[in-house]
Amino acid sequence: MVVYVASSTAPVNIATLKYWGKRDKILNLPTNSSISVTLCQDDLRTLTTASTSDLFENDQLWLNGEIHSLTSERTIMCLNDLRMLRKRLEDNDPLLPKISTWKLHIVSENNFPTAAGLASSAAGFAALISSISKLYQLPQSASELSKIARKGSGSACRSLFGGYVAWEMGELDNGEDSKAVEVAPKSHWPExxxxxxxxxxxxxxxxxxxxxxxxxxxxxxxxxxxxxxxxxxxxxxxxxxxxxxxxxxxxxxxxxxxxxxxxxxxxxxxxxxxxxxxxxxxxxxxxxxxxxxxxxxxxxxxxxxxxxxxxxxxxxxxxxxxxxxxxxxxxxxxxxxxxxxxxxxxxxxxxxxxxxxxxxxxxxxxxxxIGDGPMETEECLIDLETGLPKK
Amino acid sequence: MVVYVASSTAPVNIATLKYWGKRDKILNLPTNSSISVTLCQDDLRTLTTASTSDLFENDQLWLNGEIHSLTSERTIMCLNDLRMLRKRLEDNDPLLPKISTWKLHIVSENNFPTAAGLASSAAGFAALISSISKLYQLPQSASELSKIARKGSGSACRSLFGGYVAWEMGELDNGEDSKAVEVAPKSHWPExxxxxxxxxxxxxxxxxxxxxxxxxxxxxxxxxxxxxxxxxxxxxxxxxxxxxxxxxxxxxxxxxxxxxxxxxxxxxxxxxxxxxxxxxxxxxxxxxxxxxxxxxxxxxxxxxxxxxxxxxxxxxxxxxxxxxxxxxxxxxxxxxxxxxxxxxxxxxxxxxxxxxxxxxxxxxxxxxxIGDGPMETEECLIDLETGLPKK
Structure with missing residues (x-):
């Protein structure tokens, strides 16, 4: 069984200028720009392993040990975008394996209790997008990827960066200018x-x-x-x-x-x-x-x-x-x-x-x-023999 | 001992369009107009007896059995305005007793517990102004008197009317157009x-x-x-x-x-x-x-x-x-x-x-x-023999 695999962690961010209000509900386009501080992943992070194989039958997610389908509208939008970017690479380079058509198995774990009521969807979608973009070896920048994360959960776009982050609301109807950008890296004001x-x-x-x-x-x-x-x-x-x-x-x-x-x-x-x-x-x-x-x-x-x-x-x-x-x-x-x-x-x-x-x-x-943005990791939550979560 | 005396009750009002913000702190001029409903005096009212005598040595207030001075800036403004209106009457009619120069004894009682935290200052100032204007036999309308009550406590101006009441914010710097008016009497919508x-x-x-x-x-x-x-x-x-x-x-x-x-x-x-x-x-x-x-x-x-x-x-x-x-x-x-x-x-x-x-x-x-505005009453809280509160 050939299984491609990649893992990434992503942080929680807490807005200091709040995102509240959508001007487009489907694309998660906001009514105002926002700013956040990314928090340290030692304390709060999602670790996600993305894997793909031609033998997988469905897109599937295991989140904190529980199985979830990947059929929500928001998740599908994110996966479609990532697969499209991968397909472009494959179309341009015939040597690349055609994994964009294969199903995905995703395993995701938080290092903090979900019961705490801390917004975990931002870290979750950021880790999902980061791990799959690594799996697909996408060349896109964090800002580009943030537009995909935004479709999953608005504030997730800000978790693509460490340090001090702005989500520029943008003006376009298609949302192509509604993305996260770095205001300053952690190193600028690490205290x-x-x-x-x-x-x-x-x-x-x-x-x-x-x-x-x-x-x-x-x-x-x-x-x-x-x-x-x-x-x-x-x-x-x-x-x-x-x-x-x-x-x-x-x-x-x-x-x-x-x-x-x-x-x-x-x-x-x-x-x-x-x-x-x-x-x-x-x-x-x-x-x-x-x-x-x-x-x-x-x-x-x-x-x-x-x-x-x-x-x-x-x-x-x-x-x-x-x-x-x-x-x-x-x-x-x-x-x-x-x-x-x-x-x-x-x-x-x-x-x-x-x-x-x-x-x-x-x-x-x-x-x-204050902490860093998403990080690649060798930690792997998937058993390469079975394509299922490790015990 | 000659003691002139008059008593009046005044209601509590509860705003449905809120007064919040002064454009002039001394004159209690508001940043916006407001609307209130006057509540029934059977349940919530202040009863005030105002009396005056040439033998009284100081302006004095007994509020719910406790003695208070009448020296607060706001009260002095109200008393000055009322005395000035009385003085005009006296100047025009030499037969009138010159009581505008005499000191006042005021006795005031609420029929509801002050501990309840219900705004009692509105009913309090409205009853004060009503009782003294009756004592002075002033011809001014409720709207005119409301401008005096307003200087005591902004929302008190609305307690000069029963039923549905508006406080028009006015535009003038001297506040002469910032007064209460009737929107509709109680009888219009008594339910x-x-x-x-x-x-x-x-x-x-x-x-x-x-x-x-x-x-x-x-x-x-x-x-x-x-x-x-x-x-x-x-x-x-x-x-x-x-x-x-x-x-x-x-x-x-x-x-x-x-x-x-x-x-x-x-x-x-x-x-x-x-x-x-x-x-x-x-x-x-x-x-x-x-x-x-x-x-x-x-x-x-x-x-x-x-x-x-x-x-x-x-x-x-x-x-x-x-x-x-x-x-x-x-x-x-x-x-x-x-x-x-x-x-x-x-x-x-x-x-x-x-x-x-x-x-x-x-x-x-x-x-x-819903209830009526201030009412004259024969009930008297002052002992005419002594000029002091009845026991």
Whole structure:
């Protein structure tokens, strides 16, 4: 049995300028440009092995040990695009094996619990596109591939890059100019750290795909956000990254998280992703920044109650010092942190009593930092003898 | 001892198109027009007796049994305006006693607990202005008096009228065209009912005066709200009242509550007035409206977590039926309601299980309806012998 195989990992990214709203639902073309920070794959990544063989009977996916079909419209669009690019290569070079017509077996695993409610579809589609493009030996750039990932899941396009990433919304109807580009590599500003507070929630609110369309169709304030607020903020945030101006970056990140949740609340009926724990985390970060007399931490919330706190390494003892003081009873997350004894000691001042109970709303803490884009790996999740997932 | 005395009651009003933002902080001139429904004074009112005597040494206020000075800047502005109007009468008619120069003793009582967190300042200033204008026998109309009440507390101007009331923002710098007017009297659409769910909260967020200025100064979306959203909604909501179109009225009321809380959240730092209980009440009203296939209830939230639900008498059994099912364990509020047995029975369907616990976040229920404006009363809170509050 001849089995071609290639593996790739891809990271999670967390937007600091939010993607919310599609102008084309099929092609996942957004109503505004967005910016994100790619997180470190040691802590959060999808590993995907793509394989193909003329003996495979169906396109098939094994995701975290469970079998899935590859028949969703979005996945089919991605596979078609990749096969078309491969076919072009084959047409130009008769020596290449004609694997573009063969079926695919894909095995994919996350190194983080899906239960955490962290957007795993971005890393998932980015790893899928990366592994197959490697399998097909495609010459396309990350930006070109990002257009394919975008069709799978909008924000996945940003996971094709490490560091600081922009998704340029583009103007064309066919989406050919709606792609991810690098704002700055990780090496430009490697001191960016992230702490994710995984907030427990009884029940998910509206899923993001239907949520964003509800906002597009019903929120008055949304029109102002996409036409006036975001275009300016996009330029300012890129500049803050290029200039490594954390205070500006933090202010814009906080404001854009607020703005995004505002237009959710302005939808009809309103959409709520922040819960009382999220709100207390916002107040805690405000308190921290005020106490320090400048912005040393920025919060951002996606379509759920989880908080992501960005801060620079130089302020780790203040930021994690406060977070450890409030959340030290959270069972998962601190065990890997080596410098607990170095954290600054916050006094038991009265202002902090307000936050006494909020650790109960947090189930897990993930300490991570800025990271790299997709990486090829020799790790292989498929048994080459059988073409099936390794045990 | 000669003591002149007059008493007046004034109602609470709850805005359906929200006042949020001042263009002039001293004169309480708003950034947008607003609309409210006046609530019934049997359930919520302030009773104020104003008295004056040449023997009184200071302007003095007794509010709910506690003594207060009348030296706040806002109160002084109101008293000055009223004394000036009285002085004009005295100047024109030498037979009138010159009471405009005498000190005032004011006694004021609410028939509802201040602890409930219901905006009592509107009813308070409206009763103050009404009682003194009666004491001074002023000929000014309610709209004219509303400009004085506005200087005391912006939304107080709307409590000078019963029924459906608009506060026209005006354009003049001196505020002479920023006043309350009647949209329609209570008799035009008397079937409007209101249920207030008093939501417990650990701690108040930002007080509304500083909150609205934070929004004015920092929210991008706020500019769009006041320039584009509210002006259209103001016209539409007045029409919905004139046409007695409850579905339209409800949609606009809900959307404006959402919009107001959106611009609070878009402030920097963000302001939160809705808590998790408020959010569940919003979901409950959505559920009720969806189940009925049309809007039969409208929620609105002021600068706090309390919900006010408007509905028409014809839908009382559906609306109160659901509210009683969810909130029957709330200890205060249902005891005065005579028709509990007539409420429609909601089945124990799975959808309602989501709401099983929310009654714990509600401390009191107030069942009321649309009501009249300020009323003169013979009830007197002052002992004419002493010029002090009756025991």
């Amino acid at each position: 960016m750290k992230a702490c994710i507070l995984v907030v427990s929630d009884h029940k998910k609110d509206v899923p993001s795909t239907s949520g964003m369309q509800l906002t597009v169709n019903t929120s008055d304030l949304f029109q102002y956000r996409i036409k006036q607020v975001v275009p300016n903020r996009f330029i300012e945030m890129k500049n803050s990254i290029i200039e490594k101006n954390f205070e500006k970056f933090a202010e814009l990140t906080i404001k854009d998280s607020n703005s995004f949740h505002s237009v959710c609340l302005d939808s009809y009926p309103p959409i709520f992703y922040l819960n009382d724990t999220s709100k207390m985390i916002i107040k805690l970060i405000n308190y921290l920044n005020e106490k320090n007399g400048k912005l040393i931490a920025a919060y951002t919330f996606d379509a759920g109650p989880n908080a992501v706190i960005y801060y620079l390494e130089e302020h780790e003892s203040e930021v994690l010092g406060l977070l450890y003081k409030i959340f030290n009873k959270v069972k998962i997350g601190w065990e890997n942190y080596k410098n607990l004894n170095k954290l600054s000691n916050f006094d038991n001042i009265a202002e902090l009593e307000t936050f006494d109970e909020i650790y109960k709303g947090v189930s897990r803490i993930i300490l991570t930092q | 409007m009912k209101a249920c207030i769910l008093v939501v417990s909260d650990h701690k108040k967020d930002v007080p509304s005066t500083s909150g609205m200025q934070l929004t004015v100064n920092t929210s991008d979306l706020f500019q769009y709200r006041i320039k584009q959203v509210v002006p259209n909604r103001f016209i539409e909501m007045k029409n919905s009242i004139i046409e007695k179109n409850f579905e339209k009225f409800a949609e606009l009321t809900i959307k404006d509550s959402n919009s107001f809380h959106s611009v609070c959240l878009d402030s920097y730092p963000p302001i939160f007035y809705l808590n998790d209980t408020s959010k569940m009440i919003i979901k409950l009203i959505n559920y009720l409206n969806e189940k009925n296939g049309k809007l039969i209830a409208a929620y609105t939230f002021d600068a706090g977590p309390n919900a006010v639900i408007y509905y028409l008498e014809e839908h009382e059994s559906e609306v109160l039926g659901l509210l009683y099912k969810i909130f029957n364990k709330v200890k205060i509020g249902w005891e005065n309601y005579k028709n509990l047995n007539k409420l429609s029975n909601f089945d124990n369907i799975a959808e309602l299980e989501t709401f099983d616990e929310i009654y714990k976040g509600v401390s009191r229920i107030i069942l009321t309806q």
